[in-house]
Amino acid sequence: VVQLAWRLRGSEPRGWVPAYKYEFWRARSRAFEAMTTWRPLTVSLGLDPDGTESTALRVPHTFMDVVGWQPTVGRTFSPDDDTPGAPAVAVLGYGLWQTRFAGDPDLVGRTVEIAGSPHTVVGVLPREFSFPQEFDGRVDVLLPLQLEADPLDEREDYPLLARLAPGVDRAAAEADLARVYETFASEHPELTNGSGAAMVVSSFAEPYVGGVNGTERLGMLQVRGESPEEAQRNLEELMREVVVEIEPLPKA
Numbered sequence: 001v002v003q004l005a006w007r008l009r010g011s012e013p014r015g016w017v018p019a020y021k022y023e024f025w026r027a028r029s030r031a032f033e034a035m036t037t038w039r040p041l042t043v044s045l046g047l048d049p050d051g052t053e054s055t056a057l058r059v060p061h062t063f064m065d066v067v068g069w070q071p072t073v074g075r076t077f078s079p080d081d082d083t084p085g086a087p088a089v090a091v092l093g094y095g096l097w098q099t100r101f102a103g104d105p106d107l108v109g110r111t112v113e114i115a116g117s118p119h120t121v122v123g124v125l126p127r128e129f130s131f132p133q134e135f136d137g138r139v140d141v142l143l144p145l146q147l148e149a150d151p152l153d154e155r156e157d158y159p160l161l162a163r164l165a166p167g168v169d170r171a172a173a174e175a176d177l178a179r180v181y182e183t184f185a186s187e188h189p190e191l192t193n194g195s196g197a198a199m200v201v202s203s204f205a206e207p208y209v210g211g212v213n214g215t216e217r218l219g220m221l222q223v224r225g226e227s228p229e230e231a232q233r234n235l236e237e238l239m240r241e242v243v244v245e246i247e248p249l250p251k252a
Contacts, residue, residue, distance in 0.1 A: 029176055033164065038063065041057075045114055057139055090121055096141065
């Protein structure tokens with residue numbers, strides 16, 4: 001699993017992009033099995049009369065494909081769930097399911113009030129699920145992102161996270177990103193303006209390397225569903241090199 005970021009010439013990588021660029025890359029890249037993004041928030045639940053808020057992520061239907069988990073009960077989001085205006089649904093975290101609903105397996109299909117609106121519960125995350133990018137890894141609720149991508153709307157930016165396709169190495173990922181950037185620059189010169197932008201590929205664990213020892217890092221990698229052997233190989237790869245930069249296209 002890797003993070004993707006823009007790097008303008010002479011600047012540090014910027015790990016957030018407008019919705020349209022995310023959708024453009026997701027639809028056209030070939031080196032990645034899946035690509036996703038997310039938006040953190042806190043929400044109130046109808047069963048919390050004291051106003052306690054729960055941690056939540058708004059995510060597209062590709063999220064679970066990237067992070068590598070399957071629900072313990074029910075399902076994750078479908079493309080239909082991720083369509084703007086679709087009926088409101090939710091996937092609950094394992095801890096919330098246990099503490100608030102006593103682990104009821106029949107909860108799927110029932111309605112729960114979230115942020116003041118009824119949502120149909122479609123699944124429950126596994127006990128081991130963690131997403132260290134937000135809330136120290138603890139997520140109580142997943143909600144569909146239902147992103148609307150407008151090339152003229154750059155008011156909100158989104159992080160990019162992707163899972164490399166089987167057999168794809170860094171060189172192949174580099175070539176694929178350069179190809180997609182060339183297409184983007186050709187179709188939308190007004191959004192690139194000869195900026196010399198590059199795409200950066202970095203390990204998902206990279207933001208957490210500082211101050212974390214090898215054993216703890218191995219544990220974080222295993223949280224993504226990898227075997228100990230796979231996690232160890234990935235950890236060794238992180239120690240060698242974590243960033244690949246795509247050379248910017250020359251100015252016209």
